[in-house]
């Protein structure tokens with residue numbers, strides 16, 4: 001079946017957290033419409049760029065784009081940006097059931113509100129290996145009052161202007177900024193604006209809900225909880241997991257989870273839903289919503305104090321959750337026992353020509369003006385740096401626990417070329433940032449694939465001993481995974497999807513500052529590229545019919 005959507009993308013004044021600012025909406029809303037489809041369907045989205053003076057591109061996060069690498073929506077990698085006034089048609093098959101996301105993938109536009117969720121149902125007559133009465137979704141985001149332009153100019157300036165902590169956390173696009181915060185200009189914040197009434201999720205007492213939770217924060221790692229209720233995690237990034245019960249769910253930007261929640265508490269009242277920042281010293285108030293027991297009024301505040309959330313710097317429970325996620329028996333995709341290539345990616349923050357950057361093996365990523373997919377397919381080899389990026393770093397000499405100068409860091413748009421169908425291991429190695437005693441959590445997202453998560457560890461990855469601890473029995477497959485502070489995360493994937501695929505930190509500002517790499521595989525197997533992706537850089541000449 002074909003699922004057709006028309007998305008009109010434009011700027012509007014909105015007050016999602018009571019503070020009025022320009023934001024990007026889809027058909028007048030943010031989050032945009034949820035895309036509903038069934039496994040095997042073709043999704044068609046006609047994206048109308050009504051931003052007037054701004055380009056756009058939309059990425060379908062978690063959809064592998066098998067056979068349609070040009071529909072991945074990654075500006076500079078798989079397509080030229082969509083110019084104002086243009087309509088671009090995305091057409092792709094959703095080949096796996098589960099919970100996915102979509103969001104802008106052009107500059108730092110995601111942070112302006114261009115995002116939503118994708119739900120892919122099982123084929124008829126196939127049921128989930130768990131029971132629920134109703135299916136709901138919830139998108140978590142963080143929210144800045146400055147425009148994404150102001151934020152990106154700061155990041156690119158000397159001296160460096162950091163984006164700082166967001167002003168609000170939004171649940172389903174709604175939050176509540178305290179309008180009496182000092183420095184808030186008169187007239188821009190209105191606490192009684194109905195646009196910022198809290199999100200209410202209405203439940204019928206006694207029923208079990210499958211709650212599909214996705215995070216598309218620009219910066220924040222979150223802990224989500226529903227006051228007084230346990231949640232049973234059953235799905236992660238579209239894969240069934242061995243169920244485990246949590247009181248609070250840690251979720252990083254780019255991840256999705258399904259949890260089962262039973263409305264089994266006192267039905268005469270409502271309960272708080274709360275999302276708290278973790279991993280960074282939080283100054284953002286917790287995002288709140290109402291878990292509304294029918295027939296209580298959805299706007300009736302719960303009688304209790306909202307949950308405070310866990311301490312931001314309590315790391316062990318976060319690592320423990322990562323380690324708890326295992327593929328569900330009966331749904332295990334066994335990984336290949338060995339790999340053909342191991343790429344170690346050292347994540348560092350450093351200064352290049354006075355600019356603060358993030359680098360991978362001392363290379364800070366920049367996008368070429370001709371998208372790689374077009375450059376490689378049409379052999380425009382001058383379009384990007386042909387020097388292969390480093391396979392690793394000098395682990396014997398590098399102390400990950402201290403601030404390092406990394407004076408050899410450079411900016412480059414080179415990419416990793418993978419042998420088609422080879423098995424690749426990627427080790428994400430975290431390190432100290434430019435601030436003493438600080439290492440951050442980075443959620444890394446791979447386009448075009450699901451990867452096996454083979455393991456997590458603390459400290460420096462040891463290539464001769466740590467692989468012995470890999471989980472090759474029931475590892476989960478995911479498309480986004482955290483690398484914890486001063487830790488490592490080991491992934492394996494098969495380079496079997498012809499195309500060019502970004503792999504990057506899903507923190508908007510970190511990717512903007514260079515924290516990413518690109519993989520190419522099987523470019524010769526990619527079919528004829530559509531005209532519609534052309535028109536920028538050296539691809540101008542192909543855009544003429």
Ligand SMILES: O=C1O[C@H]([C@@H](O)CO)C(O)=C1O
Nearest residue numbers: 162349433434435440510513
């Ligand atoms: O990229 C970043 O820069 C700041 C800080 O390290 C410099 O002010 C921060 O917290 C980041 O994540």
